[in-house]
Amino acid sequence: MKPEKPELLAPAGGMEAFIAAVENGADAVYLGARAFSARGYASNFSEKELEEAIDYAHLRGVKVYVTVNTLLKEDEIENALKLLSWLRSIGTDAIIIQDMGLISLARKYLPDLPLHASTQMTLHNSEGVELAKTMGIERVVLSRECSLEEIIRIKEKTGTEIEVFIHGALCISYSGQCLLSSLIGGRSGNRGFCAQPCRKKYRLYCEGKQIKTTGNYLLSPKDLNTTSGLGALIEAGIESFKIEGRMKRPEYVAGVVRIYRRLIDRYIENPADYYVSEEEQEILTQLFNRGFTNGYFFENPRWRLMSRENPHNRGVPAGTVIGYDRHSNRIRVKLSQPLRLGDGIMVENAETRPEDKGKIISSMYVGKGSVYSAGVGDTVEIPFDSRAPSGSTVYRTHDKKLMDSLKKESESGSLRAKIPVSITTTVISGRSIGLEIRDRDANSITIESEYLVEKAEKQPTSKASIEKQLSKLGNTIFEAAEFHITMEEDVFVPVGQLNELRTKAVEQLENLRISRWKRKPLDILQVCESGENESLENGSVENESLENGSVENESLENGSVENESLENGSVENESLENGSVENGSVENGSVENGSVDKESLEKRSIDKESLEKRSIDKESLEKRSVDKESLENAGQEAEKTIQEHLPIHSLLSVSVYSLEGLKGALEGGADRVYFGEGLFRRPEITGQEEGSTKRSEAIFEKAIAETQKAGKEIYLITPKLVKDSRMKSVEKIFSHVRKLGADGVLVSNLGTLGLAKVGKITFIADSPLNIFNSRTFAFLLQEGAQMAVISPELTLEELKCVTSHGPAECIVYGRLELMESEHCLTGGLLGNNNGQCNAPCRSGKFTLVDEKNYEFPLLMDYECRMHLLNSRSLCMLEYLPDILESGVSSLRVETLGMDNPDEIRKVTRAYRKAIDTYLETGKKGPENCEKLGKGFTTGHYFRGVQ
Numbered sequence: 001m002k003p004e005k006p007e008l009l010a011p012a013g014g015m016e017a018f019i020a021a022v023e024n025g026a027d028a029v030y031l032g033a034r035a036f037s038a039r040g041y042a043s044n045f046s047e048k049e050l051e052e053a054i055d056y057a058h059l060r061g062v063k064v065y066v067t068v069n070t071l072l073k074e075d076e077i078e079n080a081l082k083l084l085s086w087l088r089s090i091g092t093d094a095i096i097i098q099d100m101g102l103i104s105l106a107r108k109y110l111p112d113l114p115l116h117a118s119t120q121m122t123l124h125n126s127e128g129v130e131l132a133k134t135m136g137i138e139r140v141v142l143s144r145e146c147s148l149e150e151i152i153r154i155k156e157k158t159g160t161e162i163e164v165f166i167h168g169a170l171c172i173s174y175s176g177q178c179l180l181s182s183l184i185g186g187r188s189g190n191r192g193f194c195a196q197p198c199r200k201k202y203r204l205y206c207e208g209k210q211i212k213t214t215g216n217y218l219l220s221p222k223d224l225n226t227t228s229g230l231g232a233l234i235e236a237g238i239e240s241f242k243i244e245g246r247m248k249r250p251e252y253v254a255g256v257v258r259i260y261r262r263l264i265d266r267y268i269e270n271p272a273d274y275y276v277s278e279e280e281q282e283i284l285t286q287l288f289n290r291g292f293t294n295g296y297f298f299e300n301p302r303w304r305l306m307s308r309e310n311p312h313n314r315g316v317p318a319g320t321v322i323g324y325d326r327h328s329n330r331i332r333v334k335l336s337q338p339l340r341l342g343d344g345i346m347v348e349n350a351e352t353r354p355e356d357k358g359k360i361i362s363s364m365y366v367g368k369g370s371v372y373s374a375g376v377g378d379t380v381e382i383p384f385d386s387r388a389p390s391g392s393t394v395y396r397t398h399d400k401k402l403m404d405s406l407k408k409e410s411e412s413g414s415l416r417a418k419i420p421v422s423i424t425t426t427v428i429s430g431r432s433i434g435l436e437i438r439d440r441d442a443n444s445i446t447i448e449s450e451y452l453v454e455k456a457e458k459q460p461t462s463k464a465s466i467e468k469q470l471s472k473l474g475n476t477i478f479e480a481a482e483f484h485i486t487m488e489e490d491v492f493v494p495v496g497q498l499n500e501l502r503t504k505a506v507e508q509l510e511n512l513r514i515s516r517w518k519r520k521p522l523d524i525l526q527v528c529e530s531g532e533n534e535s536l537e538n539g540s541v542e543n544e545s546l547e548n549g550s551v552e553n554e555s556l557e558n559g560s561v562e563n564e565s566l567e568n569g570s571v572e573n574e575s576l577e578n579g580s581v582e583n584g585s586v587e588n589g590s591v592e593n594g595s596v597d598k599e600s601l602e603k604r605s606i607d608k609e610s611l612e613k614r615s616i617d618k619e620s621l622e623k624r625s626v627d628k629e630s631l632e633n634a635g636q637e638a639e640k641t642i643q644e645h646l647p648i649h650s651l652l653s654v655s656v657y658s659l660e661g662l663k664g665a666l667e668g669g670a671d672r673v674y675f676g677e678g679l680f681r682r683p684e685i686t687g688q689e690e691g692s693t694k695r696s697e698a699i700f701e702k703a704i705a706e707t708q709k710a711g712k713e714i715y716l717i718t719p720k721l722v723k724d725s726r727m728k729s730v731e732k733i734f735s736h737v738r739k740l741g742a743d744g745v746l747v748s749n750l751g752t753l754g755l756a757k758v759g760k761i762t763f764i765a766d767s768p769l770n771i772f773n774s775r776t777f778a779f780l781l782q783e784g785a786q787m788a789v790i791s792p793e794l795t796l797e798e799l800k801c802v803t804s805h806g807p808a809e810c811i812v813y814g815r816l817e818l819m820e821s822e823h824c825l826t827g828g829l830l831g832n833n834n835g836q837c838n839a840p841c842r843s844g845k846f847t848l849v850d851e852k853n854y855e856f857p858l859l860m861d862y863e864c865r866m867h868l869l870n871s872r873s874l875c876m877l878e879y880l881p882d883i884l885e886s887g888v889s890s891l892r893v894e895t896l897g898m899d900n901p902d903e904i905r906k907v908t909r910a911y912r913k914a915i916d917t918y919l920e921t922g923k924k925g926p927e928n929c930e931k932l933g934k935g936f937t938t939g940h941y942f943r944g945v946q
Helices: 015-023 047-059 074-089 100-109 126-134 148-158 180-185 227-235 250-269 278-287 400-412 463-470 495-515 543-547 564-568 584-588 598-602 608-613 618-622 628-634 659-668 693-709 724-740 750-758 774-782 796-803 825-830 877-885 901-921
Strands: 007-012 028-032 063-068 094-097 115-117 137-141 161-168 202-206 209-211 223-225 240-243 316-325 330-335 344-347 358-360 379-383 393-398 419-427 432-439 444-452 478-487 524-527 534-537 651-656 672-675 713-717 744-747 763-765 787-789 808-814 817-821 846-850 855-860 866-869 873-875 890-894
Touching: 007 015, 007 250, 015 028, 015 047, 015 250, 015 400, 028 047, 047 063, 047 495, 063 074, 074 100, 074 796, 094 100, 094 137, 100 115, 100 774, 126 137, 126 148, 126 750, 148 161, 148 724, 161 227, 161 250, 180 817, 202 825, 227 250, 227 278, 240 250, 250 278, 250 400, 278 316, 278 400, 316 379, 419 463, 432 495, 444 495, 463 478, 463 495, 651 659, 651 901, 659 672, 659 693, 659 901, 672 693, 693 713, 693 724, 713 724, 724 744, 724 750, 744 750, 750 763, 774 787, 774 796, 796 808, 796 877, 808 877, 808 901, 825 846, 825 855, 877 890, 877 901, 890 901
Parallel strands: 007 028, 007 240, 028 063, 063 094, 094 115, 115 137, 137 161, 161 240, 419 478, 651 672, 651 890, 672 713, 713 744, 744 763, 763 787, 787 808, 808 890
Antiparallel strands: 161 223, 202 209, 202 846, 316 330, 316 393, 330 379, 344 358, 344 393, 419 432, 432 444, 524 534, 808 873, 817 866, 846 855, 855 866
């Protein structure tokens, strides 16, 4: 029994790439509008182009998925919903989406519009997929870190359609969980403007001493290539195979789609005879590669995942430098691959900056004469401005002949197989000619001629001549596969009448193939959640909102466009080189480069009346400020504001990861503690029995008892990422809550949230759930969250738009986590090449240092995942009045990376005093960040993200 053929899903960043994808065999294409698309640096599609693209695809039997997969700010929701409504009307097959608030609105107002969960939603376990299904998601793009075994388990448990990436660039972080580009340069990956800082140079340090590493690009993964394991993925029953590359050139899309089309069909036809030819693999390598990896499908690749020596396109080795002429500035190269004028090359070890290593060959010499091309074994001289040592490898990064061929063939319109049609005609004297054309998708057109068939006076028209004329489908997408002709003898039909009838029928069939996907526009969308009463007029979305939205589509010159390297033969010019990262302290969000005036903020007037209403009740601060029962009922009060559940006073919450830290937080005056013992490895516990169940339970029992003795709340922290095989560890945490009497848990992914909801465990939704707007906030509260921690990417003004809708928490101190990665950097670098790891993370504190000498602490957890922390701690002490006046219910001190309980106590006490002083007097207290240390940042509170 043959396996089901998976959908081949291709990327398109513009119309040329879209046509290339369709013509080279894609079953579906995903693309973005010019607003709310997670590839803000791609050219993307205008309103007119979107409709043209969808019609072009549907005519050829190809589906189109539109990406609206960025997190949305409050003032973007309306335009995003308008965009979805318009995309629905023009026949979009599905929306690839991330923002949970927009998902909830789409399900309410556009219930017949299919939604696919973007990989940005970080769905990686069965419970998360199940919850996504209840939200109205039909297909899930799983995290790239899921193994094939895990994918199969998720499919079996949920029955949900699964989409996976099979080729292209990889992120080192779990998608949707990376703040590196955001906090370094203000360009948010969650908003489609990732500047790819992971492709930059870093140095590894342990306890202040640099560790020598092979290569300097320590966060740069290779590219995914699953050709060798494609059969196993097909046998797993995965519905859709996705190629990454909306930033790539049309020729790249054409070549990669063509090869995977061929390989999928080859396996389906004869699994036992599946193979990948050397030519096919070489073309994939030539088109773009940083080295290839199978990713996480079949095993954890560990060190083999990374491309540490070169983060750019390598192309294919084309020769070796055997000399350099300083007088003529030419390198002499012995060729192992043909080279031609117009090819791009990169020379390894050239004495120049990496981004200047590449060039397009404009002249080439053999002996004393110039040549257009040279073959394998030839020695050529190529002008090159920088000295390249003998023995250096020359890579061909751009093959002009290949690219020209792919472009020409894709534009010819001759690659895609024609659609077979059945033609039935009736020719009877004295009647109109009847013609029916039916395609394989059961679309059928029947028309009749105005002309009445006549008796033949001389030469009668034959069946063969009728068939000949009706089969002339020319440049259409159809080909005649069957004929059914009923006719009388001795009749005459003019050729022109047959041609006219055929042309009309084909035109109507084309229109039918397109129009059947259109949906009737909705006249008005009433958005009345959260007390609003706004009319969203539908129809064609305004050009301005579609073309630009509220996110500027920056010029490609400022983006990190990988495909530029294919155009000019040089490595891509990453946006961080030209971006806001060059602005010194803007890198980490310092106030000096934000839009805030410190003095004016300190002198900011305070509404006395509002302060009187918030007079402090110290006793209530020690008790629960939020009524648990009413909040549990909030999950049943869908589409209502949750104002009545707001606490009177802002609590001070502190996250800690040890008993010592918990003690410091309680002594400092925390109202609530988030306890995460056992989540992260620490050097000082080397040799101890870290995983002992009894020891773990004893620690939790002591933590809960001490917190309750102090009259405070304690919530247990659950891991941000939990695969199905590790869900028992979450259930163990839940059992601690039930058995030991903790107040609840902190959840960071939809799977853990769903499990807590089913288990009736009180929970708070943490910031990794990416709460960007009041819609997402309301959705999580309706799902049963007692409180939600707002995304640290929001400004203070944006925060206010969310906090008025329910109990919200914001982080006001600590090193924000920039990424969580399945790849353990220290294990990959310091373990052996057999993939074995001796847990070097226990030997000391590790940091990554970038080219500007900023230090980013590294933490490792017990699942051997890497956590990268920001180089500076967030500190908002000076601006606490503004935070409190925003309406937040809780302020959070994050102590991740802080091991000293005295430091935790000091920081907590400073925030305790600042809160109490303001609530009692209405004035800002004397506490400030300088008293806590150096090198702080205000994050995004005043500058925001692109």
